[in-house]
Amino acid sequence: MLDFLTRLLKRHCGGSKDLAKERLRLVLVHDRANISPELLQLLKDDLVRTISRYMEIDEKGLEVTLDTSDNAVALVASIPVRRVKRAVKMASV
Amino acid sequence: MGEIIVITSGKGGVGKTTAAANIGAGLALRGYKAALVDADIGLRNLDVVLGLENRIVYDLVDVAHGHCRLKQALIKDKRFEGLHLLPAAQTKDKTAVKPEQMREICLQLSEEFDYVIIDCPAGIEQGFRNAVAGAEKAIVITTPEVSAVRDADRVIGLLEAAELREPKLVINRLRPKMVRQGNMMNIEDIIDILAVDLLGVIPEDEKIIVTTNKGDPVIQDERSLSGEAFRNITRRILGEPVPLMDLERNGNFFLRLRRMVGLG
Ligand SMILES: Nc1ncnc2c1ncn2[C@@H]1O[C@H](COP(=O)(O)OP(=O)(O)OP(=O)(O)O)[C@@H](O)[C@H]1O
Ligand SMILES: [Mg+2]
Secondary structure, three states, X not given: OHHHHHHXXXXXXXXXXXXXXXXXXHHHHHHHOOXXXXXXXXXXXXXXHHHHOOEEEXXXXXXXXXXXXXXXXXXXXXXXXXXXXXXXXXXXX | OOEEEEEEOOOOOOOHHXXXXXXXXXXXXXXXXXXXXXXXXXXXXXXXXXXXXXXXXXXXXXXXXXXXXXXXXXXXXXXXXXXXXXXXXXXXXXXXXXXXXXXXXXXXXXXXXXXXXXXXXXXXXXXXXHHXXXXXXXXXXXXXOHHHHHHHHHHHHHHHHOOOOOOEEEEEEEOHHHHHOOOOOOHHHHHHHHOOEEXXXXXXXXXXXXXXHHXXXXXXXXXXXXXXXXXXXXXXXXXXXOOOOHHHXXXXXXXXXXXXXXXX
């Protein structure tokens, strides 16, 4: 009996709304990832400042992008390193 | 000082004007002074939805440009004590008013009215910016469709950027039967995606079309579900905790059954 009910209900719940919700979720991942160039520049500046405390980097070669693949967003940063500092003074952080 | 609330959506035709008219009437029915501002310049509609189209002399643009005093442009609704409409201009375009002028007008209204409700045009351009410029709070309307919810998400982002934090959501045109059949997103789905507070849910209701034909807000209809939904929304705006009505809950038979057998 329970088995029958389970099957009945499983069939019942396969409506189009799940598809709607999933598509909506995906489209919003992309919509929301649309960061403005200004914001991206601020992010870059912050990155440079932070990373420079630990290593010497080539600021001109810095590349920061938001990668939106099928169902996720990734912040991809490519930062050429010139030299790694030998020791980091924690006090200066 | 009254509260200034903008009703917005992004996507057109989801029920902003209907909601503005009913919430305004609802507040007046509860004894509050409410001013409705039609910010949809060039496509004014709040006047016809309220049945006040024959009484317009001056409009929002006249006020903004100093052609008349604010008081002269306000139309008093004789059916609802305390309800006034500031109509939009029909022959101008959305650039005829600037955000600062809109802010000034709303502020002036809030000195006299308990609530100032702004009916925002569709879209996210100048008309939207005007409508939100003077607002302190926002209500976002959506329907349970992918495109409407997507646009609502965009608008919520823009509202936050304009310092209008924590907008409240109204879901309009919900069809309980389709939700039950799994063919329409339910309340939880939409809230889950938009992550905002819910102000209310209005069912799809033919009575809205009938009452709009007559220029009579549905909120007066004691027996209609949509009227009750608007009465509940009004009470929530006034700060009363009102539970969702039955259609608004997902307390349907199948869902309960699914929960019972562990599928829900
Ligand atoms: N819950 C409902 N049930 C049935 N019809 C509805 C409902 N809500 C709104 N409508 C109808 O949908 C249409 C659009 O509504 P309305 O004019 O309020 O939308 P709007 O968001 O103000 O549109 P616009 O973006 O063009 O200003 C109207 O004909 C209205 O009567
Ligand atoms: Mg409208």
